Structure formats: C-alpha cells, structure tokens
Amino acid sequence: xxxxxxxxxxxxxxxxxxxxxxxxxxxxxxxxxxxxxxxxxxxxxxxxxxxxxxxxxxxxxxxxxxxxxxxxxxxxxxxxxxxxxxxxxxxxxxxxxxxxxxxxxxxxxxxxxxxxxxxxxx
Amino acid sequence: xxxxxxxxxxxxxxxxxxxxxxxxxxxxxxxxxxxxxxxxxxxxxxxxxxxxxxxxxxxxxxxxxxxxxxxxxxxxxxxxxxxxxxxxxxxxxxxxxxxxxxxxxxxxxx
Numbered sequence: 001x002x003x004x005x006x007x008x009x010x011x012x013x014x015x016x017x018x019x020x021x022x023x024x025x026x027x028x029x030x031x032x033x034x035x036x037x038x039x040x041x042x043x044x045x046x047x048x049x050x051x052x053x054x055x056x057x058x059x060x061x062x063x064x065x066x067x068x069x070x071x072x073x074x075x076x077x078x079x080x081x082x083x084x085x086x087x088x089x090x091x092x093x094x095x096x097x098x099x100x101x102x103x104x105x106x107x108x109x110x111x112x113x114x115x116x117x118x119x120x121x122x
Numbered sequence: 123x124x125x126x127x128x129x130x131x132x133x134x135x136x137x138x139x140x141x142x143x144x145x146x147x148x149x150x151x152x153x154x155x156x157x158x159x160x161x162x163x164x165x166x167x168x169x170x171x172x173x174x175x176x177x178x179x180x181x182x183x184x185x186x187x188x189x190x191x192x193x194x195x196x197x198x199x200x201x202x203x204x205x206x207x208x209x210x211x212x213x214x215x216x217x218x219x220x221x222x223x224x225x226x227x228x229x230x231x232x
Binding site for chain 2: 045046049058099105106107112113115
C-alpha cells in the first residue's frame with residue numbers, strides 16, 4: 001500500500017493550490033479517504049473526508065467553503081482543491097486511508113502518505 | 123484547543139513504564155473507539171493502537187491501550203530510546219460528525 005501526495009508549494013495569501021494523493025497497492029474505490037494537516041510545531045488536524053464512491057463529503061469548519069475534496073476512482077487519486085489560502089493554512093498535508101472497524105465511526109488510519117508542504121506567504 | 127485533551131509532555135528512563143492519558147467526552151471517546159498514533163520527528167504518523175486496545179501487525183506488545191468511560195490511556199512498557207516521539211489519541215466525534223485528535227504528547231526518553 002502506498003499513498004503519495006503532491007502539489008504542495010509556496011503560494012501567496014488568497015491564492016489557490018490543488019493537492020493530489022495517488023494511491024496504489026489496494027482497491028482504492030473500496031475505502032473512504034481523508035486529508036489531515038499539521039502546522040509547523042503543532043498537532044494533527046482533520047480537514048476533510050470523502051466516501052468510497054465520492055457521494056459523501058465532510059469538511060472541518062476551518063476549511064469549509066474554501067477547500068473541496070474530490071476523487072477519481074478510475075485514476076486511484078484523491079484531490080484537495082484549496083482556495084482563498086491564508087497564512088494559517090501553512091502546514092504539511094497528509095492523505096490517509098480510512099479503515100472501518102465494527103462501524104464507520106470505529107475507523108482508523110492504517111496508511112498515511114509522506115505529506116506535502118504548503119506554505120502561504122503574507 | 124483540541125477536542126481531546128492530552129498532557130503536552132511525558133518522560134521516562136529506559137526500561138521504565140509510562141502512560142499517556144487522553145480525556146474526551148460522551149460525544150467522542152464515551153461513544154466511540156479510540157486510536158493512538160506515533161509520530162517520530164520528521165516522519166508521518168503511524169498507527170499504534172486501534173479500537174481502544176488492538177495492535178496492528180508489527181507493533182510491539184510493549185504498547186497497550188485502554189479505555190474507560192470518556193478517557194483513554196496508552197501505556198508503554200520497557201521504554202526504549204526509539205520510543206521518543208509525539209503520540210496522538212483520536213476518536214470519532216458524533217457532534218462534529220468527524221474524527222478528532224488530541225493535542226499530542228511529546229515523549230522524551232531520558
């Protein structure tokens with residue numbers, strides 16, 4: 001199993017970036033997928049998730065209305081379109097595979113990508 | 123301010139047993155399972171414990187997890203230098219309808 005993020009970089013306040021998460025080694029269309037970020041020296045923050053078929057999406061309040069999660073199961077890839085970026089969005093962005101336990105709320109992240117750095121300059 | 127509350131730091135000497143606590147509420151830990159992640163410096167998080175007390179393949183049995191009511195704990199016995207890392211608890215939050223993390227605990231092996 002491998003998850004590889006790409007698309008990070010330096011962008012000015014108010015700008016946009018699209019992150020990608022390329023998956024391999026498992027049936028991508030069978031798993032919900034999540035984005036988690038970590039600001040420099042800070043803890044983990046859950047941002048968004050998308051159901052296995054893309055029909056369900058969730059966003060944390062901190063990014064709602066600015067970020068859009070999507071996936072293309074034919075390409076085994078998940079995306080995060082980030083608009084109206086702010087300096088506080090500066091972080092390493094990880095994608096992670098959601099593995100369900102006894103129910104969807106008992107899931108966990110067994111696999112993580114290596115992360116991609118987004119830096120928003122003011 | 124994280125939804126789940128962890129102590130910011132913990133420490134121990136090699137061979138010692140340390141525990142890290144994680145406090146939540148009825149909307150998260152009280153009603154759902156708890157997971158723990160280990161993050162050595164400069165690396166991505168790694169799943170350490172899932173479903174309160176289960177270890178993924180490859181995680182040593184020195185690591186154990188437990189849950190009681192709205193709190194959970196991670197115990198590390200026979201502390202080793204390579205255990206020095208940040209540790210995060212996580213659980214689904216029914217009010218937020220999404221996963222939440224603790225603020226993380228930095229473990230130092232003295």
